[in-house]
Amino acid sequence: MTKGLPLFSLLLLACTHVEAGNIYKFRDADGNILFTNVVDSHKRPRGEDFNRYTKLEKVTWFADTNVHKYTNWGSDERAVRPSFSKNRDAFDSIIADAANTYGVDKGLVKAVIHTESGFNPTARSGPGARGLMQLMPATARRFDVADVYDPKQNIHGGTKYLSFLLNRFQNNLELALAAYNAGEGNVDKYKGIPPFAETQDYVRRVISRYNKLYGGNGERLSLN
DSSP, X not given: OOTTSOOEEEEOOOOTTBOTTEEEEEEOTTOOEEEESBXXXXXXXXXXXXTTOOEEEEEEEOTTOOOOOOSSOOSSTTOOOGGGGGGTTTTHHHHHHHHHHHTOOHHHHHHHHHHHHTTOTTXXXXXXXXXXXXXXXXXXXXXXXXXXXXXXXXXXXXHHHHHHHHHHTXXXXXXXXXXXXXXXXXXXXXXXXXXXXXXXXXXXXXXHHHHHTSOOOOSSOBOO
């Protein structure tokens, strides 16, 4: 490679220490640049092929993202932590009321709650998303949620946000869910589902649970 013409690389992979909301910019001794969201516990790019990228130049956090690590996903579609399995149907009446109020399929709301918090009303992520539908503080304020740990307020706020996103993205379910997870700005920026492994996995899991567990019918939603 001709010196002075830096090579740009992009690494976006699912890994144990993925921080999907962060993009790291590294440079090697020859000036080659690597952008990645996959780093180890020492904030170094993972993979032997990338050991030469030793200089961390910049970390970009997408401030509008709701993305965070999920601990309840597991390998089974029905996976929920035993301590909160009793809550699986505990919020159905609130879900139905919110779904009816904001015109969202109640099965979709339940699939989002299942994936976001595993039916744990006190759940909190590293970036600060809280409650059953994992509302970020800015989102809670935007949709008039005073107490994010109150199941009724949280579910109504999250469902109202889902309704807003479905309308904003012309009922495209994949884009609406991607925006719920990674932020509207990132969906606009990448003109589709952002290239974050976690966001892509999140969209697949919610849609799968919606269809397989909670009676997804797609009448109001586009899965294309």
